Each structure stands twice: as C-alpha cells, then as structure tokens.
Amino acid sequence: MTQPSKSELTILKVLWTEAPLSAREIQEKVGPQLKWSFSTTRTTLSRMAEKSLLRLDTKHGVRVYTPVESKARTLSGVMREFFDTVLEMKGPLPTAAFHDSKMLSEEEWAELDLYLNESHDDD
C-alpha cells in the first residue's frame, strides 16, 4: 500500500472526519490551509484515486471521494515506516506515548495498536 504524502495526508484527515465529500467541498476545507487552487486540489484527488488511497463514487451526479483505508490503518503504516527507518525500532512500539495526540480516539488507538503489532508483513 502506497503511503500518502504530506499533502495527501491533509486531505485524508478531512475525509476521515467527514466522507464522502466532493472536490468542491474538500477544496473549501483544505484550500485555504494549503493555499491551493481548486485545480491543484483536484489533481491531487485524482492521483489519490489512482493510487487507491481514495474511492470514487457518484452522488446526485457529482463525484465524491471516500478514503479506502481507515485512519488507524493508514496511520499505523505511516508510523511503522517511520519507526523502522528513522529510529530502527522494528518490534512493538510504545503507542501509549501518543495517546494524547488528538488525532485518534481511544478506540482508534486500540485499532492502531492491533495493526502495529500484527505480523508486520501483511500490507
């Protein structure tokens, strides 16, 4: 599974909170923050769909985007990669240390813990 880039992650965060959303709606949320033109947002969304980071549906005649993987799933991959390559921590990670990041709820942290301590070569 391809890891999202920083910009892609920004978009995913919006969609994890509220999905599906149209390109227009996503632009309203991330455009000002990233200082992107609508065009740029759309290009990034297309690429994310190509890479299967997002699923594409049509609602009321408009294309809407939904994340393919859950927040916990995606972030566990990103975190695993980071700890492996940067800190060379291959084994179980001390995820409890991050539980005050507002990024995830307690349940999501629990889910993430599961993924992180999985057999580790299954996605």
Add this chain to the structure above:
Amino acid sequence: MTQPSKSELTILKVLWTEAPLSAREIQEKVGPQLKWSFSTTRTTLSRMAEKSLLRLDTKHGVRVYTPVESKARTLSGVMREFFDTVLEMKGPLPTAAFHDSKMLSEEEWAELDLYLNESHDDD
C-alpha cells in the same frame, strides 16, 4: 534545513558512526544494503553535499564526506516534522518512549530532547 530522504538517512547513519569516509568506503557499507551501484552512491553523495547535508574535504588526495549536523540534531528535525504533520502533536514530545531505540546513546537523546523542546522555529 532540508530533511534527508530515506536513502540519504541510510548514508547519514553510516557517517554518524564513522566519518569522514570516502565515496568508496561509503559504498562498501551501504551498497549491498541498498543494492546500489557505486555510481548511484556517488550521485546521492553529491546531492547531499549540494544540500549541505554533508561537508566535503580532501584527505590524502581523496574526497571524504562528513555530516554537517549531528545525529541528534538531524533526527530531532525529522521527528518534529513527523509528529507535527502526522499526529499533530505540536508541543513537547514524549521522547522517553523511544529511549530504547538503539539509534542514540543516552547523551544523544538528551541532546535531541533539547532540540525538540526548543523554541521550534530556529532552524
């Protein structure tokens, strides 16, 4: 300060252990691991020097490379970036949780802690 890419980080890790080293010596260490040709290693080294990740000197008529920033300095930047963008943890970070990563000694962790809890917009 530009963050090192994953490959660049591999080279830096070697040089933090033992520097300065020539391109040939670096190749002997990272070539097999990264499965790089000597050419590739040299290109990457040049780019790292351009970006001021490495300093270039001449010893006994050969070019040798030395990291510009300490391991603690560099990793603090990488970690800060990661926690900011991925987990949105802006404040002080629970670095104690990582102290069993063999990447840094106790002294280096102490140095890293300092950087991480610095005013945060000074490099």
Add this chain to the structure above:
DNA sequence: TGACGTATGTTACAAGTGTAACGTATGTGT
C-alpha cells in the same frame, strides 16, 4: 435555445529522488 456556471478530463511543467552510464583526469608501477 443560448448563455452561464459548475463539473470533469486533459495537459503542463519544475523540483526532487532513484538509479545509473559515459567520459576525463590523475597517480602508480614497469
């Protein structure tokens, strides 16, 4: 039905990164 706004498709271009070959210079041994 024609104009206008919005949605969608296509194309572009520069920087960064992975990956490497080609050509040239220079030191060392014979």
Add this chain to the structure above:
DNA sequence: ACACATACGTTACACTTGTAACATACGTCA
C-alpha cells in the same frame, strides 16, 4: 613514457509530487 585502475565531473532518464491552466461537457435559467 605508457598502461591501467581508480577518482571525479557530467549527463541522463523515469517517476513522484507540487502546482496549476486549458478545454470540454452538461444542467439550469431566462
């Protein structure tokens, strides 16, 4: 002085990412 190995400089090419414009299609209102 020449050949050979090694070092060094230059160039190449594809892929990803950031960033965006241009063009076309389609629905709605007048």
